[in-house]
Amino acid sequence: MTDAGHDPDVPADLAALRPVPLPMAAIRPRAGTQAMFRFRPIRNHVLVTNVDGRWLLLSRDEFTAFARGEVPEGSPLHDRLSSHGFLREGYRVPQAVERLRARRSFLQAGPNLHMLVVTLRCNETCAYCHASRANMDAVHTDMSKETARKAVDLALASTSPFVTLEFQGGEPLVNYEVVQEVVDYATRQNRERGKQLEFTMVSNFSLLDDAKLDWLIEHRVQLCTSVDGPQALHNAQRRLPTGDAHQKTVFWIRRINERYQQLGLDPTLYHVEALLTTTRATLPMWKEVVDTYVELGCRSLFLRPIDPFGFAERTARRLEYPRHEYLEYYRRAVDYMLELNARGVEILERYAAIFLTKILGGHDPNFLDLRSPAGAGIGALAYDYDGSIYTCDEGRMLAAAGDQSFRLGHVDTARYRELVGHPTVRALAIATNLDAQPDCVHCTYQPYCGTNAAYNHKTQGSIFGRMRDNAVCAVHKGIQDYLFEKLDEGDPSVLRTFERWTTIRAREHFVQPLSDASSPSSPAPADPVTPRGGPA
Amino acid sequence: MSTLPLQAPEGLLEVDLDDGSVSLQIDATLYPLPAIYAAAYVFIDRAYVLLDRPVDGRVRLTLASKAPAATPEDLRALVGEAANELLSAAFRHQLTQDNRVLVETVTMQAVAGAMGAPSLADLADFDFTDEALDDPLGIAQSWEEKHGRPLPSEASAKASAETSAEGADSEDSR
The missing domain is CATH 3.20.20.70 (Aldolase class I)
Known part of the structure; x- marks a missing residue:
């Protein structure tokens, strides 16, 4: 377990929203009764997630009791923790395996x-x-x-x-x-x-x-x-x-929408x-x-x-x-979209929908850059105008600038199994597996997140990247912080909208x-x- | 040589502004060598990179900026990023060892799921000959075969035969 609370890109204008750090030394965590969990402060609460992506928002007192292993058996908190797979006692491995399999169903094809x-x-x-x-x-x-x-x-x-x-x-x-x-x-x-x-x-x-x-x-x-x-x-x-x-x-x-109608x-x-x-x-x-999007009829x-x-x-x-400015913009835009939804205007933010499908729905919508491992080569292929084949769209973009790192072959000579079994594809599958990625391995948002090897390669020099000073990581964490804050607030109108966004x-x-x-x-x-x- | 204004322990960091290079000494007991290689490799597009061992127990990473007229700020950023990358690589090295089975299983599942079973065309192209078992360099030969020495079993038989013969001689000499 760990506290993944510090982000590389400190949101200056969002400083007031920053959660109070957890006094872990005072809490004196004691292992023994808890099943595997990761935690992160969300405003005045603490988010805990487990290996198969189930989560709970606990009050600080509840979290302290949980971390100390002092939750009384038979108490409501004990029941909540147990039913969500956060206690060793009664932890059902076969069910956790099935949940994990559902989250990784994209590995089958x-x-x-x-x-x-x-x-x-x-x-x-x-x-x-x-x-x-x-x-x-x-x-x-x-x-x-x-x-x-x-x-x-x-x-x-x-x-x-x-x-x-x-x-x-x-x-x-x-x-x-x-x-x-x-x-x-x-x-x-x-x-x-x-x-x-x-x-x-x-x-x-x-x-x-x-x-x-x-x-x-x-x-x-x-x-x-x-x-x-x-x-x-x-x-x-x-x-x-x-x-x-x-x-x-x-x-x-407008013309196309008319034709559909x-x-x-x-x-x-x-x-x-x-x-x-x-x-x-x-x-x-x-x-x-x-x-503009609403006026154009986009949903x-x-x-x-x-x-x-x-x-x-x-x-x-x-x-x-700076990405903290982006996160501020994101919060304002999505707050406004939630207001519109409450007034009956259906407009969905896609980043939020992807994360919420994983958080609330328990399955993966197969967005290629937000899964572990990412979809480069195993979920998508890009064919350039000259017949060159790349692991991803970004791969051919890098090739246009002279970097052929993500090239897998050419349509004239490539065979399908050689492409998807290519050493570059295997390397990318390993590099984007969050269980081998520093920071991600301990991050509370690991069950819902992903990393983009081409972006890491371009900006940080390796397909692994470094998440602590990675702009994509800052965006992913910032958006998930926002979503869990909304879930914590529990506004029924927002929860209804979130539910619809995952459908x-x-x-x-x-x-x-x-x-x-x-x-x-x-x-x-x-x-x-x-x-x-x-x-x- | 002068000291770069980076919060590094004394003697671990050296900078040559004329040469546009910076050297960082790394404790080899703290950072595994594969992690040092991985971290150093990240910089080969931005710097000329050299690893050497100035003293036992320390690896020195020297980064000479490829950019003309690198400023102290440039070099500070370069070596600072190198130090961060070093920690990241060392941590990843440890995680890879800790989670090897998990990562390998997922990777195998992902690649196998994408590749599928081989088709008849794939099997037709499969090399079923035993040429791979040919051994022109004698790599698969035992040391004794390669150098014409007796096999251990032959050597043992020969030794016991000689012992017997010696014994016989002894008997004879009595």
Whole structure:
């Protein structure tokens, strides 16, 4: 057991919210009656978690009695501790094993997310472009049909019964022919494979037209985009030569949502989802960002911090910010979202939904960077325009900057089993296993958390990283602190909203039929929080 | 050489501002050698790295910054980060030993789950020949075979035969 209470990135403005440190010397913990637990002060209470992810919030007196091994048998506290697996006596190992197995169910199958970078060409210029986009005349950065078909063959060879092919770029609509080829070819090939196959496109929509939209909707391609908030902010960060990136994106979001409604699809489930990249300019605009998403009909908002990949490394001086400022922004934005939910406006924050699904739901929604081990290579593969294959999206972003550390092979020569059994994949599985990671191994949030090897490699020089001065760790801890504070407060309205945020509704319409006449027989595990790659 | 304003015990830290390098002496009884290698390796993109052993029981880590005109602040950050990385690597080394079975089991499950069973095509490519058992360098040979010496059993038989012969001689000589 340990106190993982100190964070590397001290929230200056959140200092008042800091929990009072536990006087452990005065408590004089005595081992013996407790089962394995980790603890962390949450305001005036103490959060305890155990190996299979069950948790309790104890008062300081309750925690003191627990740590001293002085909880009277038959007392209400004894019953609470016992029923949640915090006492040795009555600890049921088989049940704990089943819970742990449910939390690690993603270990049973291979990559289900396959990202195809169909081109690096893009008509937008984003200040933080993680993908190192190329100019529109750089036709050599288009993926060929032959390369695309080979990538599909590898993706469909996955041991996962669920395969999502995600079109990325650049701007995927620039190489629309290859998108069509992939959809046609993968659908045909899958008739023998029988996987639950889905297609997703991450696009800025500016090159969309009605003919393309008809085809994409007919072929059940799920459409996602990027919205950086209100028009002025969006257009300042995501530049089209015509200066109207936001207007075009918003126009097509509305048009697509109308088309879904015309098809009779439930608009609460079927609508365009968008991704946000938080820059320094976004921080004071938390309310405007939330309002923009609500106004566009989006039901979820992923308050993602900026990453240091691609152009974002060069523009960091202008776009980056200390993570305690991000956490302050996060708290304000989610507080506001909770207020809206209490008033009947359904809007979900994705980070919160991912963590809460693990905390309250007891299972893992398979978000690739928030699981142990992470999904690099074993949960996802990225296929670059030239046929190179990487463990993850960040791997190909690093490759664009000359770092080939995460390259696994090439579609011309690679075989599926060699890719997922590659020494780099094994190294990443070990490096992102939190049971071997200093700090994480003792962290109260270990059952719900994860680390990103590519980020660690980029920012701290090794795939292991150092969590105490790791910005991603600071964000993960800060968000979970916030969520447990809310759980501790116990506001019934907030708890109802949290419960709804953990409810996964499969979007069956996007599962490809196995024959022209048939429709999917069972829902895909398409959790609403699976990563959909980088911003469009 | 001058002292860098870092809170390090006297004599453990040396800096050469002209050369843009900094040296940190590490107690080899506190930090396992694999951890020192792991921590030092993290810096090879930012510095030229040298490990040596100035005295028994100490390993010296020298980091010469690749950046031109490294300032004292740059060197302080470099060696400070090295010290942190060293602790992290040593702790991870210990955790890896403590949790080896758990980590190996999860990794095996993850990779096996992703790879699945080999297909017939995979098996067709499998090398079923016994060429791997060939031993052109004689590595699998015993020392006696390689050097033409008698095997222990032969040596023992020979010795006892000689003893018997000597005994016979003795008998004869009586």
